[in-house]
Amino acid sequence: MSVIHLSMADLGLAALLVLLLAALSFVLRLQLQRQILISAARTTIQLLLIGLVLKSLFASSSPFWIALMALVMLAVAGREVMQRQKRPFRGAWGYGLGTLSMFVSSFATTVFALQAVIGTEPWYLPQYSIPLLGMMLGNTMNGVALALDRLTSSAWQQRAVIETRLTLGQDWSEAIADISRDSLRTGMLPIINAMAAAGIVSLPGMMTGQILSGTPPLEAVKYQILIMFMIAAGTGFASVIATWLGARRLFDARQRLRLSRLAGGE
Amino acid sequence: MSRGYYSNPLLSLRLCVEILLALRVEILSCLPALRYPVPMAILKVIKLAVLNIPPVSFTLQAGECVGLSGPSGEGKSLLLRALADLIPHEGRVMLDGEDCNHVHPAQWRRRVGLLLPESHWWSDRVGDHFPVREMDRVHALGFDERVFDWQVSRCSSGEKQRLALLRLLANLPEVLLLDEPTASLDPRSTRRVEALVEDYRREHAAPVLWVSHDPAQLARVADRQLRLEHKILREAAA
Numbered sequence: 001m002s003v004i005h006l007s008m009a010d011l012g013l014a015a016l017l018v019l020l021l022a023a024l025s026f027v028l029r030l031q032l033q034r035q036i037l038i039s040a041a042r043t044t045i046q047l048l049l050i051g052l053v054l055k056s057l058f059a060s061s062s063p064f065w066i067a068l069m070a071l072v073m074l075a076v077a078g079r080e081v082m083q084r085q086k087r088p089f090r091g092a093w094g095y096g097l098g099t100l101s102m103f104v105s106s107f108a109t110t111v112f113a114l115q116a117v118i119g120t121e122p123w124y125l126p127q128y129s130i131p132l133l134g135m136m137l138g139n140t141m142n143g144v145a146l147a148l149d150r151l152t153s154s155a156w157q158q159r160a161v162i163e164t165r166l167t168l169g170q171d172w173s174e175a176i177a178d179i180s181r182d183s184l185r186t187g188m189l190p191i192i193n194a195m196a197a198a199g200i201v202s203l204p205g206m207m208t209g210q211i212l213s214g215t216p217p218l219e220a221v222k223y224q225i226l227i228m229f230m231i232a233a234g235t236g237f238a239s240v241i242a243t244w245l246g247a248r249r250l251f252d253a254r255q256r257l258r259l260s261r262l263a264g265g266e
Numbered sequence: 267m268s269r270g271y272y273s274n275p276l277l278s279l280r281l282c283v284e285i286l287l288a289l290r291v292e293i294l295s296c297l298p299a300l301r302y303p304v305p306m307a308i309l310k311v312i313k314l315a316v317l318n319i320p321p322v323s324f325t326l327q328a329g330e331c332v333g334l335s336g337p338s339g340e341g342k343s344l345l346l347r348a349l350a351d352l353i354p355h356e357g358r359v360m361l362d363g364e365d366c367n368h369v370h371p372a373q374w375r376r377r378v379g380l381l382l383p384e385s386h387w388w389s390d391r392v393g394d395h396f397p398v399r400e401m402d403r404v405h406a407l408g409f410d411e412r413v414f415d416w417q418v419s420r421c422s423s424g425e426k427q428r429l430a431l432l433r434l435l436a437n438l439p440e441v442l443l444l445d446e447p448t449a450s451l452d453p454r455s456t457r458r459v460e461a462l463v464e465d466y467r468r469e470h471a472a473p474v475l476w477v478s479h480d481p482a483q484l485a486r487v488a489d490r491q492l493r494l495e496h497k498i499l500r501e502a503a504a
Contacts, residue, residue, distance in 0.1 A: 164386040167350055169376030169437055178388060254351055255371040 003213050015040070057126050066126050070107075070133055077102055077141045084145040087152045087262040089249060094263065097245055098144045105238035106136040109230050117226060135206065135227055136234050139191060143235035144242045147187030151246050152262055154179040162257050172251040180247050187239030191232045198228060306362070307440035309349070309378070309473050313357035316341065316348045321357055322499040324492065326441065326473035331463075333488030334477045335502070340494045342477050343383065346443045349475070350380035361441065379439025383446045385430035387418040392429060398436050406462045407432060408455065423450045431459060435466060442467070442474040448483070460487050 018040045022033040057065055078099030088094035110133045114123045123129075155162065158179060165175035173180075198204055206227055210220035252258050306328040313321035319341045326332055334342055348355035351366055351374050359366040359378075366374055389395055393414030401411060407428045421429065427450050434442075442463065448456040464487070467474050478484050484491055493502040 160382075160384065161386045161388050163352060164382060165388065166352060166372075167375055167380045167382060168433065169372050171372050252354070254354075254367075256352055256354065 054126075054130065057130065061122075061126060063122075063124055066124050066129060069126075069130060073134060073137055074099060074103055074106075077137045080141055081145045081148065085149045085152060087156055087264050088148075089152070089246070089261055090263055093249055093261070097249070098141075098148060098242055101144055101238045101241035101245065102137060102140050104241055105234045106133065106140050109234040109237070110136050113226065113230050131206075132227070132230070136230060139231040140234050140238045142190060143187040143239045146190070147183045147239040147243050148246055150186040151179060151183040151243055152250075154182060155247075155250050155257070156259060156262065159257060159259060166255065166257065172255040173247070175257075176247050176250065180243050183243050183246075184239055187243070188236050191235045195228050195232055198224070204228070306471055307377075307473060308362060309441050309475075310360040310363075311349065311357070312360070314345070314348060314359060315356040316344045316353065319344065319494075319497055323357075324499065326475060328473060329467055329471040330490075331467060331474040331476060331488050333484035333491040333502075334475055334494065335479065335481070335484060335491065336494035338479075340497065342494050343445055345494070345499075346380055346445050346475065346477065349443055350375050350378050352380065376437050377440045378443065379434045379437060379441065380443040381431055381434050381445055381447050383449060385423075385426045387426070390417055390419070392416045392418055392421070395429075395433050396436050400432075400436060403432055403435055403462060403466075406465070407458050424452065424455060427451060428455060428459065431462070435462075438470070440470070440472055442472055442476075444474065444476045446477055446479070448478070448480075456483070463487070 018036065022036045025032040025036060053069070057069060078095055081098030081102070082088045082094050085094075089097060110129065111123070113132060114120055114125075114129055118128060120128045155176065162175050162179075166172070194202075204224050204227075207220045207224035210223060211217055249261060250257060250259070308328055309326040311322065311324050311326075313323055315321040322345070324332075334345075336342055344353065347353045349359055351359070351371055361369070361374075361377060369377070387395060391414070393399075395418075396414065399411075399414060404411070404413060409428075409432075413429070418426070427447065431444075431447060444463070447463070448459050451459060460483070463474060463476075466472060474487075476484065476487055491502040492499055
């Protein structure tokens with residue numbers, strides 16, 4: 001079985017659905033029609049652009065361009081993590097915290113999978129490395145953003161409890177232990193749930209894509225399992241790193257709670 | 267006749283040891299200083315400045331209770347929080363000649379015990395907040411051992427305030443900083459708290475800094491009084 005090519009007219013038909021949705025939003029006065037149309041346009045343009053980029057990237061296979069691409073993806077994911085937090089850290093920490101934890105975790109996991117599991121030649125083969133890294137970053141980003149948002153907003157709300165624990169002679173890590181644990185659970189639960197529901201409730205996107213393009217279902221399933229494991233580990237490790245660094249950053253060298261280091265802090 | 271019990275040097279030595287062992291509880295209890303090797307704590311504050319409060323200097327002598335009063339919003343609580351090294355501050359705080367900055371922060375807060383005006387709890391059960399259970403003090407505040415099984419959420423604010431004091435004293439702090447410790451207590455409980463702090467202070471020779479808005483209370487508990495007004499700390503006439 002080979003891929004059935006989609007023509008521009010085919011995509012135009014699909015776009016009618018979006019136009020219909022926009023019209024519905026107008027009728028129901030949801031005031032979302034503008035956003036719907038702009039977002040649909042962005043999807044089209046961004047995906048076409050990335051298609052062109054990937055096409056030339058696969059053609060050249062130069063490590064430099066692959067590394068640059070990976071770094072751009074990381075930078076955008078880092079920005080997304082910061083923007084999803086109600087009270088990110090001020091200054092370079094706000095951006096650096098999530099980005100660093102995603103970098104360590106996603107890149108390590110992806111390189112491990114490429115080298116030890118799949119064994120591509122060369123190991124950075126862009127047809128494998130870029131999509132894998134993309135899926136890793138996309139999911140890790142969710143985990144890190146959820147964990148950090150929970151950490152900072154809980155610390156904000158439970159300031160008095162943390163300070164009480166400090167006055168009783170607890171170490172910073174002990175005083176914020178409950179909150180850290182909660183944040184980690186928040187960051188990790190979505191991927192744990194996704195693993196539990198995979199195949200029953202939802203057919204994962206990558207597997208579906210591979211099947212559509214003619215890969216035998218069992219091969220597609222094996223890849224999907226690999227990806228799920230990578231995402232789970234990557235998200236978990238990144239959440240641990242981000243939560244630990246974030247919790248540490250909430251306290252100064254004298255182990256005082258410093259909420260002024262968060263945006264919106266006094 | 268065989269030789270007497272007392273003439274055998276080994277046996278009489280053993281007897282001495284046994285007598286000492288049998289009496290060890292009584293002997294030790296005569297020496298409270300040995301049971302509680304607490305140094306004479308003196309808290310010395312030199313040019314301590316927090317936020318908008320100009321530098322203040324004062325000394326709390328061992329076993330001395332000092333009252334601190336003044337209008338709300340003058341920074342009494344800030345001052346106490348700085349002494350416990352809970353907020354950044356300038357100047358020096360010394361305990362027994364040791365600079366705050368040279369003591370591990372958690373250790374410092376254990377030694378300089380701060381009771382915050384509102385009590386906060388992180389576990390459901392009261393007992394989970396107590397590392398050790400000192401029953402004498404629990405009874406002194408009108409509770410019994412069942413209190414440790416209580417749910418925090420079902421305690422009244424007055425009960426929580428008294429329990430917070432017990433929780434703090436369980437750490438055996440060398441200095442007590444009490445920020446309105448009886449604000450939500452009835453007169454009976456207030457007297458119990460005052461008596462308990464008094465006992466603790468005498469037993470451990472601990473200096474106490476007591477913040478209160480009640481002049482009568484400060485007159486009862488304090489050896490001398492400080493007043494923070496118009497951002498200036500001065501000795502108040504008793």
